[in-house]
Every structure is written in structure tokens, then in C-alpha cells.
Amino acid sequence: ILNVEQSPQSLHVQEGDSTNFTCSFPSSNFYALHWYRWETAKSPEALFVMTLNGDEKKKGRISATLNTKEGYSYLYIKGSQPEDSATYLCAFKTSYDKVIFGPGTSLSVIP
Amino acid sequence: NAGVTQTPKFQVLKTGQSMTLQCAQDMNHEYMSWYRQDPGMGLRLIHYSVGAGITDQGEVPNGYNVSRSTTEDFPLRLLSAAPSQTSVYFCASKGRVRLWETQYFGPGTRLLVL
Numbered sequence: 468i469l470n471v472e473q474s475p476q477s478l479h480v481q482e483g484d485s486t487n488f489t490c491s492f493p494s495s496n497f498y499a500l501h502w503y504r505w506e507t508a509k510s511p512e513a514l515f516v517m518t519l520n521g522d523e524k525k526k527g528r529i530s531a532t533l534n535t536k537e538g539y540s541y542l543y544i545k546g547s548q549p550e551d552s553a554t555y556l557c558a559f560k561t562s563y564d565k566v567i568f569g570p571g572t573s574l575s576v577i578p
Numbered sequence: 579n580a581g582v583t584q585t586p587k588f589q590v591l592k593t594g595q596s597m598t599l600q601c602a603q604d605m606n607h608e609y610m611s612w613y614r615q616d617p618g619m620g621l622r623l624i625h626y627s628v629g630a631g632i633t634d635q636g637e638v639p640n641g642y643n644v645s646r647s648t649t650e651d652f653p654l655r656l657l658s659a660a661p662s663q664t665s666v667y668f669c670a671s672k673g674r675v676r677l678w679e680t681q682y683f684g685p686g687t688r689l690l691v692l
Binding site for chain 2: 565
């Protein structure tokens, strides 16, 4: 059974704080790790896809790192803003094209 | 392009009724999948398809059937609805030319089984 875990389950931060959360995934049969942002009442939208050990991706104030050998990825948000409030999902893609999502980290940024 | 469309947006069923959730995409994507979203559990994969005529089970396939007769459509069938199937259902699709492509999600179908 493939298990993808995310921590923390939820997070409340003040506007301007930087924050980070973790995605843990199996280190075998790895093909890619995706991060999605999911706002309430909307569909999930892709943030990053990472495929190589040591990959680092950045999009504005959000960045992500990947360690495939130990099976984890970090998502960082610098200077959180209220519009960053959302659930952040990671998804593990196996070499046989199966995509398994983690339970998500719910971020609330307090103005 | 309409992207990924799902119908209906909302449905109420009685226990034991059957129904089909429709999903269609106009991006010529080979890969399509169905997820259910329940509080605290993220998105759980029900079934997926890597191309027309090919389907496979995900994490939680019991109680659901799928078929993929065309590239565009990937309907999800509930044969005999149960209250445990009350959930929000998302359909997603992606290309397979580059295997790291991200998925595009439909707007979701909210299902309530009484």
C-alpha cells in the first residue's frame, strides 16, 4: 500500500510569517512529486512538479525541495499573505503512472 | 477549451440507487482519474485510466465501476449507492507525452446518499 503523509494537518500563521510543511512518500518506485494548491470551493491547481533528487522549484514567494532518497519534500512560503490561505496537497507519482495524494496541509493566514 | 467538465454538480441519492457521474475533457489527454475527497483524508484515488479501453483500480475502488470507451469521456458508476459514498468527487486528466505532467481537475460533483 502506498502511503503519502503530510504534516502538519493544519497551520495558522500571522500575515508576514514564513512557514513550511512536509510531504513524506515511499522512496521506491518514485517518478515524480507534485504540489497542488487547493482553495475552498475551487479545484486543485498545480504548483510544482519535481522529478530529480535535490530538485528545488520556486514560484514567487513559494518554493519546494525534494529528497527522493529519504522520501520527503518541503514546501516553503515566505512572508505569508491572506491569499495564501488554502490546502496544500502533495501527490506522489509512481513509475507505473499511479498518482497518490497526501491528506493535505490546511494553511490559514491571519491578517 | 472547456478543460475538464463534470456533471452533475450536485446529486442526492437514496441508498441502493444507481447513478453515473460524467467526466469529459477536450485536451486529448490519455490519462484520466477519479478521486473522492473526504474531510481529513485528502484526495483518494478510486479508478484511473491510461488510455481508451484501459482502466485500473486505485486506492478505494469498491462500489464503483468505470469504463473508457473514448479518450474524452471517463464516467464513474455507482451501482448501489451507500451513505459511505457521500463525498465530493473530482475527475482529473493529464497528458502522457511527458510523464511528469500535472493533472487538471474538474470542478467536482457533490454527492449525498441518504
